[in-house]
Amino acid sequence: MSFLYIKRRLINVLACTLASLAMLIGLIWLGWILFSLVKNGMPGISWHTIFSITKSPGGGGGLLNAIAGSFLMVFTAVLIGTPIALFVGTYLTEFGQQSRLAKAVRFVNDILLSAPSIIIGLFIYQIYVMQVHHFSGWAGSFALALLVIPIVVRTTEDMFLLVPDNLREAAFALGAPRWKVILHVVLRVSRTGVLTGILLAVARISGETAPLLFTALNNQFWSANMNQPMANLPTVIFQYAMSPYVDWQQLAWSGALLITLFVLSLNIVVRVIFKQKPPIH
Amino acid sequence: MSSSFNKLFRTHRKIDRVVYGVSLFFAVLLLITALLIGFKLYQASIPSIKAFGLPFLWSTEWNPVLEKFGALVPIVGTLLTSFIALLIGIPISFGIALFLTELAPAALKQTLRILIELLAGIPSIIYGMWGLFVFAPLFADHVQPWLIENLGPLPIFGPLFQGAPLGIGILTAGIVLSIMVIPFIASVMRDVFEIVPDMLKESAYALGATRWEVVWNIILPYSRVGVFGGIILGLGRALGETMAVAFVIGNAHHLSASLLMPGASISSVLANEFTEATGKIYNSALSELGLILFGITLLVFLCSKLLMKQLHKR
Numbered sequence: 053m054s055f056l057y058i059k060r061r062l063i064n065v066l067a068c069t070l071a072s073l074a075m076l077i078g079l080i081w082l083g084w085i086l087f088s089l090v091k092n093g094m095p096g097i098s099w100h101t102i103f104s105i106t107k108s109p110g111g112g113g114g115l116l117n118a119i120a121g122s123f124l125m126v127f128t129a130v131l132i133g134t135p136i137a138l139f140v141g142t143y144l145t146e147f148g149q150q151s152r153l154a155k156a157v158r159f160v161n162d163i164l165l166s167a168p169s170i171i172i173g174l175f176i177y178q179i180y181v182m183q184v185h186h187f188s189g190w191a192g193s194f195a196l197a198l199l200v201i202p203i204v205v206r207t208t209e210d211m212f213l214l215v216p217d218n219l220r221e222a223a224f225a226l227g228a229p230r231w232k233v234i235l236h237v238v239l240r241v242s243r244t245g246v247l248t249g250i251l252l253a254v255a256r257i258s259g260e261t262a263p264l265l266f267t268a269l270n271n272q273f274w275s276a277n278m279n280q281p282m283a284n285l286p287t288v289i290f291q292y293a294m295s296p297y298v299d300w301q302q303l304a305w306s307g308a309l310l311i312t313l314f315v316l317s318l319n320i321v322v323r324v325i326f327k328q329k330p331p332i333h
Numbered sequence: 334m335s336s337s338f339n340k341l342f343r344t345h346r347k348i349d350r351v352v353y354g355v356s357l358f359f360a361v362l363l364l365i366t367a368l369l370i371g372f373k374l375y376q377a378s379i380p381s382i383k384a385f386g387l388p389f390l391w392s393t394e395w396n397p398v399l400e401k402f403g404a405l406v407p408i409v410g411t412l413l414t415s416f417i418a419l420l421i422g423i424p425i426s427f428g429i430a431l432f433l434t435e436l437a438p439a440a441l442k443q444t445l446r447i448l449i450e451l452l453a454g455i456p457s458i459i460y461g462m463w464g465l466f467v468f469a470p471l472f473a474d475h476v477q478p479w480l481i482e483n484l485g486p487l488p489i490f491g492p493l494f495q496g497a498p499l500g501i502g503i504l505t506a507g508i509v510l511s512i513m514v515i516p517f518i519a520s521v522m523r524d525v526f527e528i529v530p531d532m533l534k535e536s537a538y539a540l541g542a543t544r545w546e547v548v549w550n551i552i553l554p555y556s557r558v559g560v561f562g563g564i565i566l567g568l569g570r571a572l573g574e575t576m577a578v579a580f581v582i583g584n585a586h587h588l589s590a591s592l593l594m595p596g597a598s599i600s601s602v603l604a605n606e607f608t609e610a611t612g613k614i615y616n617s618a619l620s621e622l623g624l625i626l627f628g629i630t631l632l633v634f635l636c637s638k639l640l641m642k643q644l645h646k647r
Contacts, residue, residue, distance in 0.1 A: 259456020
């Protein structure tokens with residue numbers, strides 16, 4: 053009896069220790085990765101790095117064109133993707149609801165959400181880059197937009213569903229037309245949640261590399277022309293990290309630090325300010 | 334008076350119809366786009382499908398010069414790295430979820446949860462760089478020699494751990510992937526653990542069960558389906574992950590019994606070779622790889638949908 057008791061106690065202690073250890077391992081990974089980033093990336097961060105463009109190895113280049121390109125493409129992608137996603141979300145909750153089409157759209161949206169991002173890049177390559185015969189900033193933006201849409205559709209739908217039907221009915225009873233109910237009641241009530249979805253989508257696509265490899269490619273020079281191959285931070289990091297040149301590798305680390313700081317602070321801001329568990333991981 | 338009201342009414346009706354039309358249009362567009370992804374990938378793979386047929390799936394050859402291609406090495410690489418990732422990731426995620434729901438002090442719970450979720454926020458290219466420049470050298474110096482010496486001579490598992498301590502390779506890719514899937518699996522597990530009714534847990538405690546016994550006999554059976562759902566979510570992530578793997582897998586097109594040797598995964602091959610692929614067949618073979626990857630992730634997605642359906646039934 054007492055042996056069984058001790059055995060149960062021991063197993064319990066062992067399990068709790070292992071669980072704490074697992075937690076510790078998770079935190080160690082995070083700490084280790086962040087530490088490596090700061091240690092290797094920090095020495096390369098200076099005004100010069102941020103305000104001069106990429107140059108050949110040994111030329112003392114910076115990351116300006118890559119940062120600008122990334123910013124431009126992410127901005128365009130959100131500009132293209134968000135309105136489309138808002139309309140789709142509106143269709144799902146306000147019009148389609150449980151219809152067969154709405155169910156199909158929901159299903160397909162989940163597929164897009166789980167599709168590997170490199171497949172999205174491949175798709176944009178086939179339908180856009182192959183047709184115009186050159187890589188371009190637009191192609192990169194389209195690929196990123198296609199990643200934004202499913203995320204925002206999902207959060208928008210979830211948030212719209214949280215709006216009580218009473219509110220809609222009250223507005224209708226006052227004689228409000230449907231578009232006013234959607235715009236001034238549904239969207240207004242859920243705007244924080246919808247914004248959370250958009251910010252999370254920005255965080256997600258800012259670090260995406262795979263879909264840009266076959267679409268925006270890269271550009272060694274300054275270019276604000278969306279019809280040209282466009283420099284972007286993730287691809288520059290990939291190329292420079294894999295290069296044999298020490299100064300390029302240093303730039304890759306600095307770029308990696310910048311991008312991680314941006315993405316993680318966005319994640320933290322979303323969580324702290326909106327005090328809400330993000331609906332999508 | 335009445336005519337101006339009618340006019341107003343009609344204007345609003347018109348706007349309503351436009352909003353409906355635009356919403357419907359984009360919803361249908363999304364549907365078509367998703368179908369188009371599968372179709373376009375298939376279309377681009379036709380030359381390769383015609384040239385190699387079904388044996389493409391089990392041929393290990395990958396020779397751009399002779400234009401002979403087979404997908405076995407990348408398929409095995411994708412499946413194997415994801416398998417290793419789950420093997421390491423599941424127990425750790427389970428431990429983290431258990432810690433967060435049952436052990437963590439209330440004051441720390443929220444912070445710890447956010448920290449673990451931040452792991453999911455780090456871009457995958459960062460994992461790749463870190464894996465290649467920080468993790469792989471340490472792994473090659475301190476862990477791999479030990480594995481080769483102590484596990485290499487074993488009868489059955491031995492061949493898995495033979496070879497040279499290169500640092501990069503299938504095992505390293507699997508380990509880096511495991512770090513990436515942990516936050517996803519842990520977060521789902523934590524969610525489903527949280528919804529276990531307190532009444533059930535308290536009843537078990539009242540009967541004298543230890544914490545572990547409550548977890549093992551009450552929480553886990555109750556949340557089984559959700560736990561599987563989380564694992565499948567992690568699997569989906571691991572299968573399609575590109576940049577982290579492309580850095581550390583070694584990009585070698587040959588099949589080796591040893592996990593320490595370099596290999597290739599579908600996504601790493603695409604990332605490394607697609608822009609440089611010249612020739613119709615080469616390009617098409619790469620597209621077919623993409624099609625296979627899309628197929629695999631679709632399959633995993635359907636499994637998770639079925640599981641979730643079961644979850645909601647209860």
